[in-house]
Each structure stands twice: as structure tokens, then as C-alpha cells.
Amino acid sequence: MSEHDRRGNRDDIGRVALFGLGGTIASLPTEDSSAGVVPSVEASTLILSVPGLESVAHVESRTLRQMASANFSFADLIEISDAIRDAFASGVDGVVVTQGTDNIEETAFAFDLLVDDERPVVVTGAMRNPSLPGADGPANVRAAVAVAVSPHARGLGSLVVMNDEIHAARFVRKMHASSLSAFASPQCGPIGVVVEDRAHFYTRVEPLAMARPKGDVAPVALVRCALADDGRMVSALAGLGYRGLVVEGFGGGHVPEPMVEPLSELLLTMPIVLASRTGAGVVLESTYGFAGSEIDLCNRGLTSAGALDGLKARVALSLALASTDNRAEAEARFRDVVKTVG
Numbered sequence: 001m002s003e004h005d006r007r008g009n010r011d012d013i014g015r016v017a018l019f020g021l022g023g024t025i026a027s028l029p030t031e032d033s034s035a036g037v038v039p040s041v042e043a044s045t046l047i048l049s050v051p052g053l054e055s056v057a058h059v060e061s062r063t064l065r066q067m068a069s070a071n072f073s074f075a076d077l078i079e080i081s082d083a084i085r086d087a088f089a090s091g092v093d094g095v096v097v098t099q100g101t102d103n104i105e106e107t108a109f110a111f112d113l114l115v116d117d118e119r120p121v122v123v124t125g126a127m128r129n130p131s132l133p134g135a136d137g138p139a140n141v142r143a144a145v146a147v148a149v150s151p152h153a154r155g156l157g158s159l160v161v162m163n164d165e166i167h168a169a170r171f172v173r174k175m176h177a178s179s180l181s182a183f184a185s186p187q188c189g190p191i192g193v194v195v196e197d198r199a200h201f202y203t204r205v206e207p208l209a210m211a212r213p214k215g216d217v218a219p220v221a222l223v224r225c226a227l228a229d230d231g232r233m234v235s236a237l238a239g240l241g242y243r244g245l246v247v248e249g250f251g252g253g254h255v256p257e258p259m260v261e262p263l264s265e266l267l268l269t270m271p272i273v274l275a276s277r278t279g280a281g282v283v284l285e286s287t288y289g290f291a292g293s294e295i296d297l298c299n300r301g302l303t304s305a306g307a308l309d310g311l312k313a314r315v316a317l318s319l320a321l322a323s324t325d326n327r328a329e330a331e332a333r334f335r336d337v338v339k340t341v342g
């Protein structure tokens with residue numbers, strides 16, 4: 001994989017390591033133009049396509065992956081987080097990761113939990129590939145680099161920068177299949193913006209980190225409640241080798257009554273986290289008392305995801321389970337993350 005430097009033109013600007021992982025931002029048509037675009041642009045070429053980058057930072061680039069984000073595994077994310085730690089150990093002021101946008105909301109949150117450093121990890125991508133008019137990759141890279149060197153971005157964990165908005169990794173969601181403004185943070189809005197190469201923050205979030213995974217990250221299932229779900233999918237999970245489950249319940253954390261017994265059975269073998277399928281707000285604790293309500297489920301032993309949505313709760317539970325062999329300890333580590341998120 002290639003490594004490349006783009007030296008800034010001043011001595012008073014910061015140093016950024018940029019890791020390219022593929023995705024739309026690095027995708028171009030192949031010889032058969034009807035076959036669609038595929039990731040192929042090296043990180044070194046990507047930074048050369050960004051006008052004025054040298055006035056923002058010294059950027060050292062490296063292509064770590066050339067793939068669609070749909071194919072990332074937790075093993076990839078752990079390896080990439082090791083490369084991020086190495087870059088911090090070499091003294092850079094911040095790290096930028098460019099990747100496919102499809103699951104940035106999960107990968108950026110995984111970096112939040114895997115990288116324990118006050119310097120920022122800024123994840124970005126593009127909604128339009130470089131062959132399209134108005135491709136947004138270069139502007140997103142320049143904004144992400146501006147955030148990565150900002151002293152104000154320290155202590156905020158991982159950030160996602162798209163469309164000149166700065167989102168906390170724990171809250172950001174991809175809300176649209178193709179719009180340039182596809183990213184939003186329904187809990188609180190973006191925590192800042194980038195204007196004229198400067199990061200402006202409106203609010204701050206607490207740093208998060210979790211103990212490192214000790215081995216492979218075992219699979220955690222995600223089940224979304226739907227109208228009249230009879231719970232058969234939950235029952236089927238018992239024999240499938242999952243180590244945990246996240247249930248996205250209705251509203252404040254409710255499931256249909258026929259799902260309650262299957263969940264209770266499954267709890268005997270694995271931790272189960274209760275999130276809200278709404279994607280915003282906080283799972284309730286003490287409002288509803290019917291069978292399948294948040295009070296009923298938490299009394300049975302489900303763990304609340306708090307303000308984390310189902311996708312983020314799944315990332316946190318997966319990494320918590322991978323960090324210890326002790327189920328109670330993993331559940332406690334998950335709850336610590338939920339508490340810090342607020």
C-alpha cells in the first residue's frame with residue numbers, strides 16, 4: 001500500500017495522518033462504464049485532488065484498504081484502530097479516515113471505543129464519486145483535515161465530518177441514500193461546523209473508550225421490532241451462535257407480548273440490550289407497566305441502550321463482549337458507555 005506526504009506550505013500548521021479505506025470517495029468507473037464505480041483511488045491521489053490542502057495541514061496519506069464499507073469486519077476495524085494509535089505515537093495532531101459512507105455511523109463509533117487518545121479521529125467520505133459533477137470528496141477531506149488539526153476538537157472522541165458539519169460519532173446517522181446532506185445527529189444536531197477551514201464547536205461531548213478486545217469479536221444480533229412480530233426470530237437465535245442480542249423496540253423500548261417469553265429464554269444464554277427503533281431519545285425506565293414494556297423487560301434482565309441507537313448499541317455490546325470473558329463484566333462495560341453518552 002502506498003504512503004505519500006503532501007507538505008503544507010507553512011511551519012505553523014499541524015500534521016495529519018490520512019488513512020484511505022475505499023468507498024465512494026475513492027471510486028471510479030472501470031473500463032466497462034456500465035459496470036458501475038469501484039474503489040480504486042489511492043489515498044495519495046485523493047489528497048492531491050483537494051485544492052488548498054497545503055494551507056490547512058501537512059498530510060501524510062496511506063491506503064489501508066480499498067473496499068466497499070459493506071464488507072468491513074470488526075477485525076478490519078481493530079487493525080485500522082492500531083494504525084491510528086501508531087500514527088498518534090508518531091506525533092500527528094489528528095487522524096482522518098476516508099471510507100464508504102454506508103456504515104460510517106458504526107465504524108466511527110467503533111473508533112470512538114477503540115482509540116483512547118484525546119487527539120481527534122475524523123471520519124469522512126463522499127456521496128458523489130470523483131467522476132460526477134459536484135463531487136463532494138475533496139471538500140469533505142479539506143474540512144475533515146481542518147477539524148483534525150483543531151485544538152478545539154481534542155477530547156471529543158471520534159467525529160464525522162460531512163457537508164461542512166461536525167457530528168459526534170456516537171450520535172451521527174446516515175439518513176438518506178444519496179443526498180449530499182445525508183448525515184444528521186437526531187439526538188442533538190451537529191456539534192459544530194467548518195467555516196473557512198476552521199472548526200467551530202457549539203457543544204462538547206465526554207470522551208469514551210473501552211478496554212481493548214482480547215480476541216475475535218463474536219457476533220451480536222440486531223432485531224428490529226415490527227408490527228405483530230410473534231417472536232419467532234428471537235427464538236431461532238438461540239441456536240445460531242450469537243453471543244449477544246440488541247432489540248430495537250417500539251417507541252420508548254417496547255416489544256409485542258409474544259416476544260417476551262422468547263427474550264426471557266434467550267437471556268439465560270446471552271446478554272440482551274433494549275434500544276429504541278425510533279433512533280432518537282432515550283429508552284424509558286419507569287413509565288409503562290404492560291407485558292413487553294420497558295419496566296417489564298428491564299426487570300427481566302435486559303440492559304437499556306439509553307441514548308444509543310440499535311446500530312451503535314450493537315457495536316458497543318460486541319466490543320464489550322470481546323473485551324472480557326465475563327458476561328457481567330461485559331454488561332457493566334456496556335452500561336459505562338451508555339452512562340457516558342448520557
Ligand code: SIN
Pocket residue numbers: 022023024025067068069070099100101102103125126127
Ligand atoms: C460504501 O459505503 O462503500 C459505498 C457508498 C458510499 O461510500 O457512500
